[in-house]
Amino acid sequence: xxxxxxxxxxxxxxxxxxxxxxxxxxxxxxxxxxxxxxxxxxxxxxxxxxxxxxxxxxxxxxxxxxxxxxxxxxxxxxxxxxxxxxxxxxxxxxxxxxxxxxxxxxxxxxxxxxxxxxxxxxxxxxxxxxxxxxxxxxxxxxxxxxxxxxxxxxxxxxxxxxxxxxxxxxxxxxxxxxxxxxxxxxxxxxxxxxxxxxxxxxxxxxxxxxxxxxxxxxxxxxxxxxxxxxxxxxxxxxxxxxxxxxxxxxxxxxxxxxxxxxxxxxxxxxxxxxxxxxxxxxxxxxxxxxxxxxxxxxxxxxxxxxxxxxxxxxxxxxxxxxxxxxxxxxxxxxxxxxxxxxxxxxxxxxxxxxxxxxxxxxxxxxxxxxxxxxxxxxxxxxxxxxxxxxxxxxxxxxxxxxxxxxxxxxxxxxxxxxxxxxxxxxxxxxxxxxxxxxxxxxxxxxxxxxxxxxxxxxxxxxxxxxxxxxxxxxxxxxxxxxxxxxxxxxxxxxxxxxxxxxxxxxxxxxxxxxxxxxxxxxxxxxxxxxxxxxxxxxxxxxx
Amino acid sequence: xxxxxxxxxxxxxxxxxxxxxxxxxxxxxxxxxxxxxxxxxxxxxxxxxxxxxxxxxxxxxxxxxxxxxxxxxxxxxxxxxxxxxxxxxxxxxxxxxxxxxxxxxxxxxxxxxxxxxxxxxxx
Numbered sequence: 106x107x108x109x110x111x112x113x114x115x116x117x118x119x120x121x122x123x124x125x126x127x128x129x130x131x132x133x134x135x136x137x138x139x140x141x142x143x144x145x146x147x148x149x150x151x152x153x154x155x156x157x158x159x160x161x162x163x164x165x166x167x168x169x170x171x172x173x174x175x176x177x178x179x180x181x182x183x184x185x186x187x188x189x190x191x192x193x194x195x196x197x198x199x200x201x202x203x204x205x206x207x208x209x210x211x212x213x214x215x216x217x218x219x220x221x222x223x224x225x226x227x228x229x230x231x232x233x234x235x236x237x238x239x240x241x242x243x244x245x246x247x248x249x250x251x252x253x254x255x256x257x258x259x260x261x262x263x264x265x266x267x268x269x270x271x272x273x274x275x276x277x278x279x280x281x282x283x284x285x286x287x288x289x290x291x292x293x294x295x296x297x298x299x300x301x302x303x304x305x306x307x308x309x310x311x312x313x314x315x316x317x318x319x320x321x322x323x324x325x326x327x328x329x330x331x332x333x334x335x336x337x338x339x340x341x342x343x344x345x346x347x348x349x350x351x352x353x354x355x356x357x358x359x360x361x362x363x364x365x366x367x368x369x370x371x372x373x374x375x376x377x378x379x380x381x382x383x384x385x386x387x388x389x390x391x392x393x394x395x396x397x398x399x400x401x402x403x404x405x406x407x408x409x410x411x412x413x414x415x416x417x418x419x420x421x422x423x424x425x426x427x428x429x430x431x432x433x434x435x436x437x438x439x440x441x442x443x444x445x446x447x448x449x450x451x452x453x454x455x456x457x458x459x460x461x462x463x464x465x466x467x468x469x470x471x472x473x474x475x476x477x478x479x480x481x482x483x484x485x486x487x488x489x490x491x492x493x494x495x496x497x498x499x500x501x502x503x504x505x506x507x508x509x510x511x512x513x514x515x516x517x518x519x520x521x522x523x524x525x526x527x528x529x530x531x532x533x534x535x536x537x538x539x540x541x542x543x544x545x546x547x548x549x550x551x552x553x554x555x556x557x558x559x560x561x562x563x564x565x566x567x568x569x570x571x572x573x574x575x576x577x578x579x580x581x582x583x584x585x586x587x588x589x590x591x592x593x594x595x596x597x598x599x600x601x602x603x604x605x606x607x608x609x610x611x612x613x614x615x616x617x618x619x620x621x622x623x624x625x626x627x628x629x630x631x632x633x634x635x636x637x638x639x640x641x642x643x644x645x646x647x648x
Numbered sequence: 649x650x651x652x653x654x655x656x657x658x659x660x661x662x663x664x665x666x667x668x669x670x671x672x673x674x675x676x677x678x679x680x681x682x683x684x685x686x687x688x689x690x691x692x693x694x695x696x697x698x699x700x701x702x703x704x705x706x707x708x709x710x711x712x713x714x715x716x717x718x719x720x721x722x723x724x725x726x727x728x729x730x731x732x733x734x735x736x737x738x739x740x741x742x743x744x745x746x747x748x749x750x751x752x753x754x755x756x757x758x759x760x761x762x763x764x765x766x767x768x769x770x771x
Contacts, residue, residue: 394732397731397753398661398731404755409664409671499735
């Protein structure tokens, strides 16, 4: 039984259900059957006993009535036809004897009663032999007759008395039977009540056992899943229980293993990517530095040569040297910008609160000389209160520097470049604004979308032979992305351009930049575009 | 007319600097190694030292620190010549005690000018 139950517990759940159903049905059937049988048995026993009593009573009554009738027959001797009387009496005696036999048969299992019945039989025999029979043969004289009649009465009274005894015995039996009946009814009631309870108990026990066999391993699996969720990597489910549950447990373990393996692979890949990224950054930086030394040689020797040959050079030779110097400048600028871009794309920002006004002033001071050499004047306009942003100081300076350098480069001689610092309110909170306004050659509308992608140069810049690498704006865009800011350009060809730089100001800045600085390695900054897409917004011309 | 020590591992640049400074009338001794540079400082007591940053042996910064920590050499002006121009690099140079920080590519005229300025200030 144990073995069968264990095998069942580890089998498929459908068999659990079937087994349970079977137990319930069996329980019902057995209970119903046994109860019915009990009731039937009980009622039959009760009926049988009652019938027995009634039969005894009837038989006993019949006996005494038959005797009375016989006695009556005898008494009517004088008034009736002797032949009729004889037939009547003999009939009655025959019936009496038959009834006695019947009564005796009924006392088969009742020794006490049988004794009383025997007593009655003896009395009846006595009465018949000593009184009735002699009287019927009629050979008696007057005086003997009187004596016999007296005897007859006495003997009949004895019969009556014996009959009463039997009656009493039968009554006693009836009482006994009633007691038995009560007992039988009680027992039957108990059976009919307790058996269903037992059946229910058995069903419940088996049901609970089967249910436990399913619930326990499922709970265990749930526990293991909780452990896994809370970071316990070595948690595994024990594969036990019903077939389907075992499959679930095994499946969970398999998934966990694969998950762990995938995580390891992921970590590996991430590490590799980080290494590659670092190598790339280091490479750009190293190469850029390495390029500077030969550049220094070329530029330096060219200068010496120019000094030595100054007086003897033809104008043509001079312009050749000029071309060489210009292109050396271009090379240098390219290296500077590559380095700047590489730095801007690097993943670590060193942030601090910065007053944008100070940035404008510093850039202004740096570029003033260069601007003056092109006859372009610089002007700064700023509020009396600080305009605070959070970010990397050198990168912000580079961004503004690039914008102002461009403005100066594309200005006409005699023109002015203005730096305007201010603070604005917007939907996303307070914003620091820096505008670089020039009155130079402007940007053709067609070229506006391409600005900011690597190496893109507007057509009019290329046409006017203004030196540039096209990296400047790209660097500005990258730096602003890392700082959660934005760049917009407003330009009319031939009239000038306004580049508007926006950054989160004040307290909001900390949250935005903080989030960007903490962004996991190799993810695009939250506010940033995809690397190769130009993202400047070309606003409609104001004013 | 001053004695100038130049330490630079690139031979072309070494020659370039020597040529320019000699044409300005100075006497130039050039080495290609930082450790040699430090030794030569001791021996010849130059009036000015020009150091490349990345060199075999001691680096330009190390040589500079060496010079500035030696009581007899401390007053010698030091020009650091380097391709590295980040703010952090300039800070490191200042911390080591360099008097001038010049980035490559540089103009020889510019270099000569700064040399003359530093020599004038030193005397």
